[in-house]
């Protein structure tokens with residue numbers, strides 16, 4: 001029994017909308033397929049400690065199976081710093097990684113000089129270090145005053161996490177941090193996510209990540225799925241022939257929707273099973 005057959009047996013694709021299954025049929029048959037996914041809240045359930053985050057077993061097995069199939073590239077596109085994404089995803093190096101909302105790109109053997117030169121986390125950190133330190137000094141007292149809130153350093157910015165803060169206090173903190181940071185740095189890129197406020201000295205989005213992946217893989221079609229506000233940039237960058245999926249109930253431009261990470265795992269298992277059949281006929 002292969003990994004795909006094994007996970008197919010434990011999850012039902014009957015929970016998926018017929019229109020989405022029809023799109024998976026079509027995607028499974030293209031020559032070069034890119035499966036690009038957000039990680040947290042899409043293939044991995046949200047947990048309090050981000051370092052403990054792991055893909056659901058069925059999703060993980062399907063991603064492994066897809067990444068080993070000919071003409072198929074799997075990529076993760078996350079707001080996490082790329083090192084953090086590599087640590088929690090536990091996938092082989094053939095799986096491409098986009099971190100920091102498109103600022104960092106790890107394209108493996110498909111890397112070009114352009115990306116090697118311009119999107120290097122070490123370089124970014126050195127250039128931005130002074131400005132970042134000043135910003136952090138400015139907003140850290142606001143964050144430290146709220147129980148359960150904490151700051152995550154990123155290559156070109158930082159994130160204020162509020163997963164363990166009640167909703168009203170989290171909104172107040174996000175507003176206060178946003179105002180203080182923009183007062184110091186009017187050009188700062190500020191993004192509000194689910195229980196997180198992201199501040200970046202550099203303007204990149206997940207659409208930039210999708211563009212880099214699409215160019216590097218020369219894919220005929222892209223599947224992208226994500227749960228958060230920042231995933232909307234990537235969903236909006238999809239073109240005819242691609243498939244966009246929103247995970248969860250938030251507003252979205254995506255034409256397809258699944259309710260949670262478990263049903264997203266069903267999508268990946270269904271796609272892997274179909275792609276396996278397509279490759280063998």
Ligand SMILES: [Mg+2]
Nearest residue numbers: 038040041228
């Ligand atoms: Mg997410």
